[in-house]
Amino acid sequence: MPPSIHLGLSSVRQHRALYAGSFVAVALGVALIAGVVLLTVSIGDQGPEVQDALSLLGVMAGFAGFMAIFVVSSTFSFAVTARRRELGLLRLVGAAPRQVRRQVRVEALVVAVLAAVTGAVLGRLVALALAVLLAAQGVTPERVPLTWDVLPLVISAGCGVGVALLGAWAAARRAAKVPPAQALQEATDTGRRIGVLRGVVGTLCLVGAGLMLVGIRAGDPVLALLLSIFVPELVVVGLVCWGPVLLPLLVRTLTAPVREHPVLGLARANVGNQARRTTSLAAPVLAISAIAGSLILSLSFAADWDQGITRQQLAAPVVVTGTTTAPTAPAGAVVDGRNVVAVATGGELASDWTAEGIDPATAVATRGIRTHAGDLSRLTGRTMAISRSAVFDAGFGLGSQVRVRFPDGARMRLRVVAVVEDAATLHDDLLLPRKLARAHGARPTGTWFVLPAPGTDAAALRSLLTRTSTGTGTGTGEVLTAEQWITRIDRAQRDQNQVGLVAILGPTGLYAGIAIANTLLMGSLQRRREFSVTRLVGATAAQVRRMVLAESAMVATAALLLGALVTVTVAALLRAPMTAGLDDVPLTVPWASLLAIAGACAAVTVVAAVLPVVWLRGHPSPAADHQQ
Amino acid sequence: MSTATLAPPAIVLDGVTRSYGSRAGRVDALRGVTHAFAPGSFTAIMGPSGSGKSTLLQCAAGLDRPTAGRVLVAGHDLGRLDEAALTRLRRSAMGFVFQAYNLLPALTSYDNVALPARLAGRRPARAEVAGALARVGLEAHQRRRPAELSGGQQQRVAIARALVTRPQVVYADEPTGALDRTTGRQVLELLRSTVDAEGLTVVMVTHDPLAASYADSVLFLEDGLVVGHLARGTAAQIAAAMSELER
Numbered sequence: 001m002p003p004s005i006h007l008g009l010s011s012v013r014q015h016r017a018l019y020a021g022s023f024v025a026v027a028l029g030v031a032l033i034a035g036v037v038l039l040t041v042s043i044g045d046q047g048p049e050v051q052d053a054l055s056l057l058g059v060m061a062g063f064a065g066f067m068a069i070f071v072v073s074s075t076f077s078f079a080v081t082a083r084r085r086e087l088g089l090l091r092l093v094g095a096a097p098r099q100v101r102r103q104v105r106v107e108a109l110v111v112a113v114l115a116a117v118t119g120a121v122l123g124r125l126v127a128l129a130l131a132v133l134l135a136a137q138g139v140t141p142e143r144v145p146l147t148w149d150v151l152p153l154v155i156s157a158g159c160g161v162g163v164a165l166l167g168a169w170a171a172a173r174r175a176a177k178v179p180p181a182q183a184l185q186e187a188t189d190t191g192r193r194i195g196v197l198r199g200v201v202g203t204l205c206l207v208g209a210g211l212m213l214v215g216i217r218a219g220d221p222v223l224a225l226l227l228s229i230f231v232p233e234l235v236v237v238g239l240v241c242w243g244p245v246l247l248p249l250l251v252r253t254l255t256a257p258v259r260e261h262p263v264l265g266l267a268r269a270n271v272g273n274q275a276r277r278t279t280s281l282a283a284p285v286l287a288i289s290a291i292a293g294s295l296i297l298s299l300s301f302a303a304d305w306d307q308g309i310t311r312q313q314l315a316a317p318v319v320v321t322g323t324t325t326a327p328t329a330p331a332g333a334v335v336d337g338r339n340v341v342a343v344a345t346g347g348e349l350a351s352d353w354t355a356e357g358i359d360p361a362t363a364v365a366t367r368g369i370r371t372h373a374g375d376l377s378r379l380t381g382r383t384m385a386i387s388r389s390a391v392f393d394a395g396f397g398l399g400s401q402v403r404v405r406f407p408d409g410a411r412m413r414l415r416v417v418a419v420v421e422d423a424a425t426l427h428d429d430l431l432l433p434r435k436l437a438r439a440h441g442a443r444p445t446g447t448w449f450v451l452p453a454p455g456t457d458a459a460a461l462r463s464l465l466t467r468t469s470t471g472t473g474t475g476t477g478e479v480l481t482a483e484q485w486i487t488r489i490d491r492a493q494r495d496q497n498q499v500g501l502v503a504i505l506g507p508t509g510l511y512a513g514i515a516i517a518n519t520l521l522m523g524s525l526q527r528r529r530e531f532s533v534t535r536l537v538g539a540t541a542a543q544v545r546r547m548v549l550a551e552s553a554m555v556a557t558a559a560l561l562l563g564a565l566v567t568v569t570v571a572a573l574l575r576a577p578m579t580a581g582l583d584d585v586p587l588t589v590p591w592a593s594l595l596a597i598a599g600a601c602a603a604v605t606v607v608a609a610v611l612p613v614v615w616l617r618g619h620p621s622p623a624a625d626h627q628q
Numbered sequence: 629m630s631t632a633t634l635a636p637p638a639i640v641l642d643g644v645t646r647s648y649g650s651r652a653g654r655v656d657a658l659r660g661v662t663h664a665f666a667p668g669s670f671t672a673i674m675g676p677s678g679s680g681k682s683t684l685l686q687c688a689a690g691l692d693r694p695t696a697g698r699v700l701v702a703g704h705d706l707g708r709l710d711e712a713a714l715t716r717l718r719r720s721a722m723g724f725v726f727q728a729y730n731l732l733p734a735l736t737s738y739d740n741v742a743l744p745a746r747l748a749g750r751r752p753a754r755a756e757v758a759g760a761l762a763r764v765g766l767e768a769h770q771r772r773r774p775a776e777l778s779g780g781q782q783q784r785v786a787i788a789r790a791l792v793t794r795p796q797v798v799y800a801d802e803p804t805g806a807l808d809r810t811t812g813r814q815v816l817e818l819l820r821s822t823v824d825a826e827g828l829t830v831v832m833v834t835h836d837p838l839a840a841s842y843a844d845s846v847l848f849l850e851d852g853l854v855v856g857h858l859a860r861g862t863a864a865q866i867a868a869a870m871s872e873l874e875r
Contacts, residue, residue, distance in 0.1 A: 260751065262743075262746035262747050262749065263747075265739075265746070266732075266734075266735070266743070266746075269732075269734040269735050269739065270732075270734040272734065273733060273734030273735075273773070274734065530732060530733070533730060533731070533732055534732060534743075535715070536691075536718070536724045537719075537724075537743050537744045537747065537789060538715060538718055538719030538743075538744040538747045538748055538793075539715070539747045540711075540712055540715045540747075541711060541715075543747060
């Protein structure tokens with residue numbers, strides 16, 4: 001066995017505590033990913049509601065992976081800093097930098113493999129729990145039986161190992177740079193300098209994010225929405241790369257007023273001096289606040305935008321929902337029912353769509369469909385129209401001949417005659433002539449837009465419809481004013497967003513907690529000598545505890561401020577394309593959710609800071625390091 | 629010495645015993661040490677490794693609690709003080725200088741020296757802190773952090789910090805252990821002159837006869853017991869006494 005591998009193995013055994021955080025992070029990440037993948041494979045082909053649930057779970061698992069990289073890299077970076085003397089000694093007795101690097105990577109591999117195996121086993125339990133949850137929520141009719149296929153578990157475990165090695169990569173490089181002389185001196189590395197590579201990656205991320213921000217401002221609403229989800233990630237990575245330079249500066253500036261306070265001033269000096277520890281603490285809070293904050297605001301603005309469009313375009317004052325039977329309207333009134341059919345477009349690489357059959361004149365009258373290009377009135381025969389935002393996704397546009405297959409097996413080529421403005425609440429992205437859609441199996445969705453006959457009153461129409469729909473026994477139908485309907489759709493949309501956010505923020509918050517607790521615990525281990533010196537010069541144990549708490553609070557505040565800045569920037573830029581060309585777009589800022597995030601970050605930090613402090617209760621003895 | 633014996637001792641060790649339970653059985657680090665350190669005295673404690681000299685220092689400073697026996701510092705029985713009271717006593721009456729790693733890495737020299745007063749809830753006068761640094765010859769290095777100072781300079785900052793609160797007792801554990809001979813000598817001369825000028829009591833653990841020769845007297849320890857005492861010894865005499873012990 002090469003010495004670096006042997007050393008790596010025994011080092012993991014010896015420094016178990018140092019690697020506990022990495023282990024937990026990777027194991028949890030693998031468990032989540034494995035659970036989701038396993039469930040997806042087990043469910044197989046299912047309806048759109050299940051698909052939505054699965055893609056939500058997928059996003060959740062993705063976030064878990066993203067956060068796991070953070071935790072692992074900060075844990076390993078810490079482990080390396082904590083062991084500088086030991087690594088220096090290794091170099092002193094003849095280890096080449098390459099061997100030290102390999103040793104750290106072996107350590108990462110050992111931790112990762114153990115964690116991945118544990119995670120894969122746990123993944124089955126996660127999948128089971130999710131299956132029960134989906135059934136309980138009525139998303140699936142009954143509990144999905146889980147497959148015994150091991151491939152999903154192997155793949156997830158592989159992801160976990162990859163994530164861990166990626167996270168430990170930088171730490172291994174840094175370990176190899178420890179000079180042999182380090183064995184003879186106290187660690188003086190405050191880590192305020194960052195490597196060239198780190199600087200370049202950080203700068204690239206920030207520049208990329210800047211370009212994307214310009215794109216948000218200039219682009220169309222859907223692209224802007226997409227960018228607004230990616231920008232925060234880039235900004236966070238960029239800021240974390242530059243963190244050791246940036247964060248101490250920010251914290252020192254923010255806390256300048258407490259400079260002279262004995263405990264707070266000391267906390268401030270520590271935060272400013274220990275750049276790497278500060279960055280490790282700030283990273284999870286920054287990540288969760290920036291990403292979740294932007295996501296919450298973006299989704300809320302998207303719902304606002306949707307509502308604005310609907311309000312602008314919907315001409316019908318009455319909407320009947322919940323019945324697949326057309327309401328019996330008086331003569332002269334226009335009834336425009338939605339009916340949809342699943343279609344596959346393209347040849348070899350087919351993609352699935354829901355297409356809506358419309359009568360162009362009626363739909364324009366009731367739903368105010370706006371043509372962006374082409375001529376919607378030519379939507380007859382073998383033709384189709386497409387939403388503006390779907391053009392990019394679909395890969396075809398005005399004038400294209402699109403190969404289409406219907407559920408009844410019919411295949412044909414349809415010519416795109418119009419591109420219409422987006423109105424997700426009012427119509428689907430693909431529009432077909434109503435006759436064509438009906439002929440190939442289109443079914444009513446249960447939503448009917450009704451326009452009263454010229455000269456008649458909407459209220460009268462509504463009461464008449466209410467009477468007839470209850471009178472004739474279709475029963476289930478409900479007659480709403482346009483405004484009632486819009487409100488209802490909007491609320492459903494926001495509720496759905498909320499569920500998604502909880503699903504994503506749950507694991508992300510958990511990770512942030514692990515990362516912070518880990519940093520603080522390991523930091524406390526590493527700082528025993530520092531604490532004991534602080535005690536020797538006359539600090540009480542309570543003052544040391546207050547100092548640790550103050551440090552956490554300062555870093556968390558700085559990180560939250562940065563997160564808020566990212567959120568506000570993204571949201572402000574996103575607002576412009578979302579209100580362009582619309583008269584009445586509501587502005588909904590979900591303060592409760594945003595405050596909940598800030599609160600969660602603060603709570604996680606305080607709890608994680610209290611942990612080592614409680615652990616230190618007996619420990620910050622002034623003699624701690626003179627006893628051995 | 630005759631005047632010193634009239635005043636109450638600065639530190640009294642009265643039958644101090646310290647045992648540690650370990651897997652291999654009980655280890656007695658100190659087995660009943662009794663000694664009084666006169667105020668204004670500079671005492672070196674020497675002995676082979678494992679003789680209990682570091683434990684003695686820690687018990688005398690209230691960093692470690694004796695298994696049996698009493699320790700009095702400036703008239704206070706340390707065993708009767710709780711952790712908070714002990715901390716207050718430490719702030720007001722004791723200073724510490726250890727082999728290395730004495731300073732907080734995040735603070736400048738000035739802030740390190742000012743820290744004890746600040747922790748006690750007092751803002752030290754600029755002149756007070758600057759004066760303490762000037763006394764150890766580091767007035768020009770106030771704004772430097774420990775990482776930017778040499779080992780000897782760090783040790784001098786530690787001494788400035790130990791002295792700034794005008795304590796009655798300073799405990800030093802191998803204060804020259806990490807320094808070269810010349811720098812070490814400067815540090816010892818500094819301690820010596822403070823004892824002479826300000827009537828400070830210094831207890832210093834060392835294994836270096838030359839360092840011990842700066843002290844008024846040397847206490848020899850072996851297997852947790854005081855086995856010898858030498859007043860005003862030269863380095864050669866001390867070395868001879870040590871090798872006698874280690875034989």
